[in-house]
Amino acid sequence: MIDDTAPLLVFGGPYSNLQATVAMRAQAEQLDIPTSNVICTGDVVAYAAAPEETAQLIRDWGIRVVAGNCEEQLAESAKDCGCGFEIGSVCDRLSRGWYPYALSHTSTSTRAWMASLPGRLDVRYGGAAICVLHGGATQNNRFLFASDRARLAAEFAAAARDNTCDIVLAGHAGIPFIAPLQNGCWVNAGVIGMPANDGTPDGWFALIDQTGGELRVGLHRLAYDHVAAAAAMRRAGHANGYARTMVTGIWPSHDVLPDAEREATGQPLPAILNQIRHVVAA
Numbered sequence: 001m002i003d004d005t006a007p008l009l010v011f012g013g014p015y016s017n018l019q020a021t022v023a024m025r026a027q028a029e030q031l032d033i034p035t036s037n038v039i040c041t042g043d044v045v046a047y048a049a050a051p052e053e054t055a056q057l058i059r060d061w062g063i064r065v066v067a068g069n070c071e072e073q074l075a076e077s078a079k080d081c082g083c084g085f086e087i088g089s090v091c092d093r094l095s096r097g098w099y100p101y102a103l104s105h106t107s108t109s110t111r112a113w114m115a116s117l118p119g120r121l122d123v124r125y126g127g128a129a130i131c132v133l134h135g136g137a138t139q140n141n142r143f144l145f146a147s148d149r150a151r152l153a154a155e156f157a158a159a160a161r162d163n164t165c166d167i168v169l170a171g172h173a174g175i176p177f178i179a180p181l182q183n184g185c186w187v188n189a190g191v192i193g194m195p196a197n198d199g200t201p202d203g204w205f206a207l208i209d210q211t212g213g214e215l216r217v218g219l220h221r222l223a224y225d226h227v228a229a230a231a232a233m234r235r236a237g238h239a240n241g242y243a244r245t246m247v248t249g250i251w252p253s254h255d256v257l258p259d260a261e262r263e264a265t266g267q268p269l270p271a272i273l274n275q276i277r278h279v280v281a282a
């Protein structure tokens, strides 16, 4: 059961980054957020050095997790990450390096756990119906960014068609944002295991709290020992193009980005991004 008296903490993309995941758990404990109120939007395992250790940490923590495309693919021991990268793109080429490493460094038990994860979570918090997804409502590996309001509105409508929905909480795309829409709000909680292409090494997470019939959504930085995370990748012989990103905060490829997000490359996001209030209907 979600505890309405405590904040809701949501994050995505641990991405095999053990140092970031340890920091996220420490932050949740420092904020005194119960495990029942912590949600991960998926992609527990991906680019970084510690697939099994990161998955174990998430499992031991006992939080709610939605299956990302990486969990879906690893659960089936599939040949690729299913990220939705264009064939032949830089991201596609890089995934041929990190995905086999992820597959060969996850246990049978962890992959069985991944297979058990839901593709969608519907929870109530502070009187609001919240739908938690990985990518989009119509496609788990859909890249959705703040600048594409038309597609966000369509995906929100699809999410609300399956179940009542005031807020969608999603991940996958890697850049956090809050997009108020006509009938609700789409929140990308960001990811902790890789920077947001804003020229800083920090990850991102969302905190939601409620008071007096209003929900407040905020996006926050997660500083962690990114140097150790990058060093662990290099030590494992798994630098794979993303170890440098962990330090520079710039993605190795901008193939998936719309023009607006591509032009914002290297511009630090505000420390607390777009804090908004969402009035809950009585």
Ligand SMILES: [Fe+2]
Pocket: 043, 068, 069, 070, 083, 134, 135, 141, 172, 173
């Ligand atoms: Fe994903």
